[in-house]
Amino acid sequence: MTKLSRILALVTLSAAMFAAPVRAEDVKAGDLVISQAWSRATPGGAKVAGGYLTIENKGTAADRLVSVSADIAGKAEVHEMATDNGVMKMRPLDKGLVIDPGKTVKLAPGGNHLMLQELKGPFKQGDKIPVTLQFEKAGKVAVSLDVQGVGAQAPGDGGQMMKKMHDHSGMKM
Numbered sequence: 087m088t089k090l091s092r093i094l095a096l097v098t099l100s101a102a103m104f105a106a107p108v109r110a111e112d113v114k115a116g117d118l119v120i121s122q123a124w125s126r127a128t129p130g131g132a133k134v135a136g137g138y139l140t141i142e143n144k145g146t147a148a149d150r151l152v153s154v155s156a157d158i159a160g161k162a163e164v165h166e167m168a169t170d171n172g173v174m175k176m177r178p179l180d181k182g183l184v185i186d187p188g189k190t191v192k193l194a195p196g197g198n199h200l201m202l203q204e205l206k207g208p209f210k211q212g213d214k215i216p217v218t219l220q221f222e223k224a225g226k227v228a229v230s231l232d233v234q235g236v237g238a239q240a241p242g243d244g245g246q247m248m249k250k251m252h253d254h255s256g257m258k259m
């Protein structure tokens with residue numbers, strides 16, 4: 087092996103390492119980039135689950151997430167959290183969710199989310215749940231939700247946050 091071919095082999099090897107699959111794949115649709123799509127495992131027979139993801143609009147015009155559908159859910163909606171008489175409640179976003187140009191919109195626990203209802207089966211940690219997003223401009227976009235642990239607060243969390251919080255509550259300051 088010449089010095090050059092050894093270098094080339096190294097370069098090829100490191101390129102292959104960088105190309106290794108990451109957990110949540112980015113999905114590009116027109117000017118939109120959708121990433122970190124995830125959900126949570128459904129505990130004992132639950133028929134509803136939230137869906138969370140990040141939508142970045144790299145274009146110069148606003149787009150709108152109009153609706154969502156999934157084979158596993160009899161009904162799916164885009165929800166927002168709103169305060170009603172001092173109580174946080176969720177409700178469907180009838181006009182959809184606007185993603186302004188140059189902005190990133192994050193659907194996350196406690197905020198906007200996808201609501202999958204009338205589930206035909208449980209979500210288990212490690213599952214990938216295919217859902218179809220419908221955008222006004224970008225059209226239909228297929229993504230899959232990476233199912234995390236029951237108490238997860240973020241993708242890849244697997245319920246660690248919950249455990250950490252419990253640890254803290256037991257700590258004497």
Ligand SMILES: [Cu+2]
Nearest residue numbers: 165176200201
């Ligand atoms: Cu909801």
